[in-house]
Amino acid sequence: MAHFTKPAAGSWTQNYPELGTEPVDYTDSIDPAFYEDERQAIFRRTWLNVGRVNRLPKVGSYFTKELACVGTSLIIVKDREKQIRAFHNICRHRGNKLVWDDYPGEETSGTCRQFTCKYHAWRYGLDGELTFVQQEGEFFDLDKSRFGLKAVRCEVWEGFIFVNLDPEARPLVEYLGPLAKGLEGYPFDQMSEVFSYRAEVGSNWKLFIDAFAEFYHAPILHQKQAVKDEADKLAGFGYEALHYEIAAPHSMISSWGGMAPPKDPSMVKPIERELRSGLFGPWDRPDIDGLEPLPVGINPARHKAWGVDEFEFFPNMSLLFWAPGWFLTYHYWPTAVDKHIFEASLYFVPAKNARDRLAQELAGVTFKEYALQDANTLEATQTMIATREVTDFPLNDQEILLRHLHKTAQRIVEEYRNGRAH
Numbered sequence: 001m002a003h004f005t006k007p008a009a010g011s012w013t014q015n016y017p018e019l020g021t022e023p024v025d026y027t028d029s030i031d032p033a034f035y036e037d038e039r040q041a042i043f044r045r046t047w048l049n050v051g052r053v054n055r056l057p058k059v060g061s062y063f064t065k066e067l068a069c070v071g072t073s074l075i076i077v078k079d080r081e082k083q084i085r086a087f088h089n090i091c092r093h094r095g096n097k098l099v100w101d102d103y104p105g106e107e108t109s110g111t112c113r114q115f116t117c118k119y120h121a122w123r124y125g126l127d128g129e130l131t132f133v134q135q136e137g138e139f140f141d142l143d144k145s146r147f148g149l150k151a152v153r154c155e156v157w158e159g160f161i162f163v164n165l166d167p168e169a170r171p172l173v174e175y176l177g178p179l180a181k182g183l184e185g186y187p188f189d190q191m192s193e194v195f196s197y198r199a200e201v202g203s204n205w206k207l208f209i210d211a212f213a214e215f216y217h218a219p220i221l222h223q224k225q226a227v228k229d230e231a232d233k234l235a236g237f238g239y240e241a242l243h244y245e246i247a248a249p250h251s252m253i254s255s256w257g258g259m260a261p262p263k264d265p266s267m268v269k270p271i272e273r274e275l276r277s278g279l280f281g282p283w284d285r286p287d288i289d290g291l292e293p294l295p296v297g298i299n300p301a302r303h304k305a306w307g308v309d310e311f312e313f314f315p316n317m318s319l320l321f322w323a324p325g326w327f328l329t330y331h332y333w334p335t336a337v338d339k340h341i342f343e344a345s346l347y348f349v350p351a352k353n354a355r356d357r358l359a360q361e362l363a364g365v366t367f368k369e370y371a372l373q374d375a376n377t378l379e380a381t382q383t384m385i386a387t388r389e390v391t392d393f394p395l396n397d398q399e400i401l402l403r404h405l406h407k408t409a410q411r412i413v414e415e416y417r418n419g420r421a422h
């Protein structure tokens, strides 16, 4: 299983000379000043995925998104023309948060015909227009057309809703670039059964991406997930990816992972055999079009042993495609230099019977267990790099995407600082 071909440059990392091979400085994950600049230079200026169109099934469907990283709350809504729009969640009268339920800091969702402020009942249409002012005659020359909700750039790619706080930002598709282009046509819309969970994690947002963007740790950290013989074998092999690709600022890793179904059923736990499912997802592929052949961007090496591709759309979205026919997203929303909200969503073709459903549930809980094992190391890492006793860390060739992530964040913040200095 080990020893896949490396590029002619000698290694994946040397294939991208701008990455260098020297140890990487992790001050970017502990320095509060760096975090503040990252919020301005990265999160306020890039396209951020806030979910999929599934969350807005009909006219008037909406959800709110609390974005501490850009210092605002947004309303995402489907208007009467079925266009998806985003607005700052702020009433134009005196600034009350417009949409929330019991606690103003908690996200909410629902369906409505219009938004009504809880304070003095100003009302806004789904397109953000101010439509009603309580005791309008008491105001002075109030031109309602000037007091609509403040809009935020919002564009949709393959059913993924993105927002951008920068009115000057280039179009989404251009930003997502060739890696996203290669995924177009994947049957995303047919995978409408969603299992989600979220957690607050005590680490910098980049550290959790680090943990997902390399599988070097998998045979070690996750060894308890396999039966003992198999775990020993995997640790002995070590880990090598099939392929890496960088199209800055985004990147991807293509990996083997042939456990769905496993060649030898004794490799996996009894419950996995019983439910025909596990970490790699349900073993039985859904019967839908669009998976055969896969879009060109998935399994780019067209390797027979292919199991999963993970795309890192900068800054904070991971999109994973699994060989058995389902996909997964991770999002990492910073709330402080050493804290973030982690969100994971698994997307399946809706179950046709109880067996399918149980297979999906098992994949979901297996994932949660894995992610907890990862999250567990993150807080331990965060507290120790925060000591600054060691600041530079050697990253190996299978950690190329981490090198790329940190270098990208550092470059963007540096350019922002230089721009501010002039």
Ligand code: FES
Residues within 6 Å of the ligand: 091, 092, 093, 094, 095, 096, 117, 118, 119, 120, 121, 122
């Ligand atoms: S603050 Fe919203 S109506 Fe007054």
Ligand SMILES: [Fe+2]
Residues within 6 Å of the ligand: 211, 212, 217, 218, 221, 222, 370, 374
């Ligand atoms: Fe992991």
